Amino acid sequence: MEFLASWPVGMVVIFALLLAGVPISFALAGVGVAGVAAIIGWSPALSLLGSTFFDNGRDYSLSVLPLFLLMGNFVVQSGIAQELYASAYAWLRHRKGGLATATVIACGAFSSVCGSSMATAATMTRIALPSMRKFGYPDQLSTAAIAAGGTLGILIPPSVILVFYGIMTQQDIGKLFLAGLIPGVLGVIGYAIAVRITVTWRGMDLPVEEKLPLMDRIRALKGTAGALLLFAFVMGGIYLGVFTPTESAGMGAGGALLLVLLSGRFSLRALGDVLYDTMKTTAMMFFILFGALTFTNYVNMSGMTADIQGFLASFGSTPTMTILIILGIYLLLGCVLESLSMIMLTVPVFYPIVAAQGFDLIWFGIFVVMVTEISYITPPVGMNAFVLRSVVPDVRLGTIFSGLAPFVVLDVVRVALLTIFPGIVLFLT
Amino acid sequence: QTQTTLTVANWLPPAHPLVSEVIVPMTEQITEATGGTVQTTILPAPLGPPAAHFDFAVNGVADITFGVQGYNPGRFTTTNLAELPFLSDSAEATSVAYWRVFEDQLIDAGEYDQVKVLGVFTHGPGEIFMKEADASSADVLKGAKLRVGGGIVHEVATTLGAVPVEGPSSKAYELLSQGVADGILFPYESVNFFKLIPQLDIGISVPGGLYNTSFYVVMNKAKWDSLSAEQQEQIDSVTGEALARMAGKMWDRADEKGVDAMDGQIAVSPATDTQLEAWTAALQPVIESKLGEMDEAGLDSAALYDAFKAEIATAEAELQ
Amino acid sequence: MQTPAAHRLSVPGITLRGVLSVLGGLFLLAMMALTVLDVLGRYLLNAPVAGAGELTEILLCATIFLGLCAVALRDEHVTVDLITDLLPDWVQPWRRVACGVFGSVILGLVTWRLAVYAGQIGSYGGQTSTLKLPIAPLGYFCALCTGVGAVLSTVVPVHRLIRYLKG
Numbered sequence: 017m018e019f020l021a022s023w024p025v026g027m028v029v030i031f032a033l034l035l036a037g038v039p040i041s042f043a044l045a046g047v048g049v050a051g052v053a054a055i056i057g058w059s060p061a062l063s064l065l066g067s068t069f070f071d072n073g074r075d076y077s078l079s080v081l082p083l084f085l086l087m088g089n090f091v092v093q094s095g096i097a098q099e100l101y102a103s104a105y106a107w108l109r110h111r112k113g114g115l116a117t118a119t120v121i122a123c124g125a126f127s128s129v130c131g132s133s134m135a136t137a138a139t140m141t142r143i144a145l146p147s148m149r150k151f152g153y154p155d156q157l158s159t160a161a162i163a164a165g166g167t168l169g170i171l172i173p174p175s176v177i178l179v180f181y182g183i184m185t186q187q188d189i190g191k192l193f194l195a196g197l198i199p200g201v202l203g204v205i206g207y208a209i210a211v212r213i214t215v216t217w218r219g220m221d222l223p224v225e226e227k228l229p230l231m232d233r234i235r236a237l238k239g240t241a242g243a244l245l246l247f248a249f250v251m252g253g254i255y256l257g258v259f260t261p262t263e264s265a266g267m268g269a270g271g272a273l274l275l276v277l278l279s280g281r282f283s284l285r286a287l288g289d290v291l292y293d294t295m296k297t298t299a300m301m302f303f304i305l306f307g308a309l310t311f312t313n314y315v316n317m318s319g320m321t322a323d324i325q326g327f328l329a330s331f332g333s334t335p336t337m338t339i340l341i342i343l344g345i346y347l348l349l350g351c352v353l354e355s356l357s358m359i360m361l362t363v364p365v366f367y368p369i370v371a372a373q374g375f376d377l378i379w380f381g382i383f384v385v386m387v388t389e390i391s392y393i394t395p396p397v398g399m400n401a402f403v404l405r406s407v408v409p410d411v412r413l414g415t416i417f418s419g420l421a422p423f424v425v426l427d428v429v430r431v432a433l434l435t436i437f438p439g440i441v442l443f444l445t
Numbered sequence: 446q447t448q449t450t451l452t453v454a455n456w457l458p459p460a461h462p463l464v465s466e467v468i469v470p471m472t473e474q475i476t477e478a479t480g481g482t483v484q485t486t487i488l489p490a491p492l493g494p495p496a497a498h499f500d501f502a503v504n505g506v507a508d509i510t511f512g513v514q515g516y517n518p519g520r521f522t523t524t525n526l527a528e529l530p531f532l533s534d535s536a537e538a539t540s541v542a543y544w545r546v547f548e549d550q551l552i553d554a555g556e557y558d559q560v561k562v563l564g565v566f567t568h569g570p571g572e573i574f575m576k577e578a579d580a581s582s583a584d585v586l587k588g589a590k591l592r593v594g595g596g597i598v599h600e601v602a603t604t605l606g607a608v609p610v611e612g613p614s615s616k617a618y619e620l621l622s623q624g625v626a627d628g629i630l631f632p633y634e635s636v637n638f639f640k641l642i643p644q645l646d647i648g649i650s651v652p653g654g655l656y657n658t659s660f661y662v663v664m665n666k667a668k669w670d671s672l673s674a675e676q677q678e679q680i681d682s683v684t685g686e687a688l689a690r691m692a693g694k695m696w697d698r699a700d701e702k703g704v705d706a707m708d709g710q711i712a713v714s715p716a717t718d719t720q721l722e723a724w725t726a727a728l729q730p731v732i733e734s735k736l737g738e739m740d741e742a743g744l745d746s747a748a749l750y751d752a753f754k755a756e757i758a759t760a761e762a763e764l765q
Numbered sequence: 766m767q768t769p770a771a772h773r774l775s776v777p778g779i780t781l782r783g784v785l786s787v788l789g790g791l792f793l794l795a796m797m798a799l800t801v802l803d804v805l806g807r808y809l810l811n812a813p814v815a816g817a818g819e820l821t822e823i824l825l826c827a828t829i830f831l832g833l834c835a836v837a838l839r840d841e842h843v844t845v846d847l848i849t850d851l852l853p854d855w856v857q858p859w860r861r862v863a864c865g866v867f868g869s870v871i872l873g874l875v876t877w878r879l880a881v882y883a884g885q886i887g888s889y890g891g892q893t894s895t896l897k898l899p900i901a902p903l904g905y906f907c908a909l910c911t912g913v914g915a916v917l918s919t920v921v922p923v924h925r926l927i928r929y930l931k932g
């Protein structure tokens with residue numbers, strides 16, 4: 017395995033294994049440990065492997081991951097998503113494309129109590145797609161609105177990806193959460209514009225309903241109470257210092273369980289399913305994390321970071337050029353890689369480089385999450401499109417991806433905006 | 446002579462004084478003392494959590510590692526001695542004395558048999574810092590929520606009637622700024638380094654400090670054995686007591702910087718006689734139990750405690 | 766969605782799922798309850814739960830490694846299926862077996878190293894800082910779970926392959 021001592025070889029091997037369908041966690045761990053062994057020998061490499069899996073599994077700050085997942089699963093159970101959707105619809109039903117806009121807004125609202133994009137997309141597909149179909153919305157628009165809206169799950173706090181980023185770069189997770197708020201709201205606005213553009217440009221003839229009287233609309237807001245309460249409880253608790261961001265996950269899960277109990281949908285069987293599911297997802301994500309950390313050790317020892325820094329310095333790359341190059345790499349990788357593995361592979365390499373160029377690492381965290389959002393909805397590997405497809409197998413992937421084009425464009429515009437005006441991200445932190 | 450390169454694992458930001466003013470100069474001195482036959486590289490990113498670093502040296506994952514013994518609870522009992530309250534206001538004196546007692550006696554306890562020890566040393570004295578509070582009240586700590594790490598600080602806080610709020614030091618800002626904790630037991634340096642000054646109003650300095658934190662710098666044994674006797678001697682000449690002194694001086698400087706930074710923002714006053722009397726009496730059982738643990742591990746704690754205090758007095762006298 | 770016949774669990778599989786479900790569920794609920802009690806205790810009683818942080822760490826670690834068995838039980842590890850989906854259907858069960866064997870090798874290594882590391886921690890009496898709970902048993906538990914995961918990683922896809930070949 018001596019050849020792995022050179023990192024470009026390691027990169028080729030890891031991509032080959034990933035594309036061959038080897039589970040991401042095993043591919044990363046395997047290449048990582050063999051690569052480290054090529055550099056420092058098998059005996060220390062193997063003891064590092066044991067330490068990486070055991071010590072990082074006992075990291076207190078990582079306990080937010082299962083607890084936020086648990087919170088999201090309880091929220092799905094509680095029926096909050098239907099209520100959010102109904103409220104948004106009451107306000108928008110008289111507008112052309114109103115259902116799609118309501119979907120985007122409900123996705124954003126749901127993201128504030130769910131930390132995962134795929135969970136947001138899966139939940140909203142079950143709720144929003146049937147009604148958009150009933151009103152004759154073309155699948156191209158409705159699936160795109162859900163897939164794009166779902167990506168907000170990792171930007172609007174809480175966010176599983178921001179937790180991982182915070183761990184890998186030793187940044188404050190509470191600050192990262194606050195930084196995600198405004199870009200998240202901008203995301204909702206951007207997607208609403210994308211809906212508008214789609215409807216106008218494609219000349220869609222969509223039905224509109226009669227405008228509801230103001231009082232009825234206000235009454236409809238009642239449906240947002242559950243989500244609003246939970247979000248206010250979690251973010252307010254953090255902001256007012258009642259509990260720490262780390263503790264907010266456990267408190268949020270407790271709050272969400274309370275909502276399930278109040279909603280009258282509680283059953284022991286459902287509780288069992290939620291817990292089993294949460295445990296499984298936790299293990300999947302942590303084993304990818306362990307694999308990635310093993311691989312990171314290989315990157316660390318192989319001198320890759322220094323080589324790339326030297327390469328950028330060799331043609332006098334300015335910070336702006338560096339960030340553009342990184343954006344380009346992310347857009348390319350985002351097409352072909354699963355999103356979590358993309359972050360795990362790239363963040364350890366990029367963050368020392370951008371930090372050295374003077375970028376704020378909280379800002380870069382939001383940047384990374386936004387390019388990851390794009391990766392969820394670009395072909396050929398767009399996880400949110402796949403999620404939709406698995407829930408409604410009768411939709412063609414091509415239909416979903418073609419509908420997503422304007423949303424991707426608006427996403428790129430948003431990334432550009434936040435790169436030119438980083439203050440929008442850092443304002444709240 | 447053959448050229449050797451030692452990898453040094455680092456889990457702190459490169460600008461941290463323990464890295465920039467102790468570890469980096471130490472590596473330079475090693476290269477210089479060995480006439481360039483031993484080179485070093487410091488790894489750009491951490492290999493794992495801080496607690497894993499002692500075993501990284503044991504297992505040869507890196508050649509030289511540093512860390513805090515207290516991150517591995519249950520592993521080191523000899524450390525108890527260096528972490529006791531009321532030792533000295535000078536990290537340099539404590540560190541030099543600690544190294545001398547370590548080299549002379551503590552090392553025989555066998556806790557470091559799997560590595561070559563380049564140095565042990567301590568931080569400056571841990572003091573009391575709080576948000577709005579009456580610094581002179583005898584009950585200032587009663588019921589106060591104090592952020593503490595593990596080990597002796599936890600016991601000190603509990604014994605003095607405080608409610609311990611646990612969390613790593615990197616979370617101290619979060620805990621204080623959000624009002625989860627009312628105060629903290631920390632050296633001046635750390636209050637400054639973790640940017641806690643705006644969060645705190647008063648400080649109470651306790652002569653000799655309420656606790657100390659013990660650090661180690663160790664090297665992989667096989668790597669050490671692979672060096673020539675001459676190289677080993679050259680490295681020994683710039684580590685050991687010299688390293689302990691350099692580290693102690695650095696912590697003292699950092700504490701001074703911390704005190705300066707607090708000027709006008711945190712009112713630091715010495716503990717009153719009433720407070721001191723109460724706290725000394727209250728902490729006596731903690732000291733006894735820590736020494737008792739050493740006895741259980743087969744050490745003569747009473748003799749060690751006396752020898753350590755005598756060495757501190759000597760080292761303090763040398764500083765004059 | 767209907768589970769394909771080849772993917773249904775066998776009787777031992779169902780038993781294992783039940784055990785994992787109960788244990789893992791308890792771990793997760795305990796983790797949640799610890800945070801809630803710790804925060805409530807801090808404000809209402811001025812008495813946080815002693816060692817809540819380290820108990821959470823232990824539960825987290827136990828949940829992760831127990832969860833590995835649950836993931837392996839249905840061969841649900843995350844993969845990149847960009848190219849593999851283009852391969853003909855008959856290749857898939859064979860490809861899964863190959864990936865499973867690769868996974869078993871990696872998990873086997875991890876099992877071994879976790880056991881060695883646990884032994885190392887046990888040898889110096891490593892414990893948690895406040896409650897003084899020994900850490901080595903947790904390490905052995907993780908090694909055991911990973912070992913089960915390593916076996917399942919090959920057995921499950923082979924089991925599916927056999928069912929596939931039988932039609």
Ligand code: NA
Pocket residue numbers: 126127128129130131132168169170171172173174175
């Ligand atoms: Na979210």
Ligand code: NA
Pocket residue numbers: 350351352353390391392393394395396397398399
């Ligand atoms: Na993509």
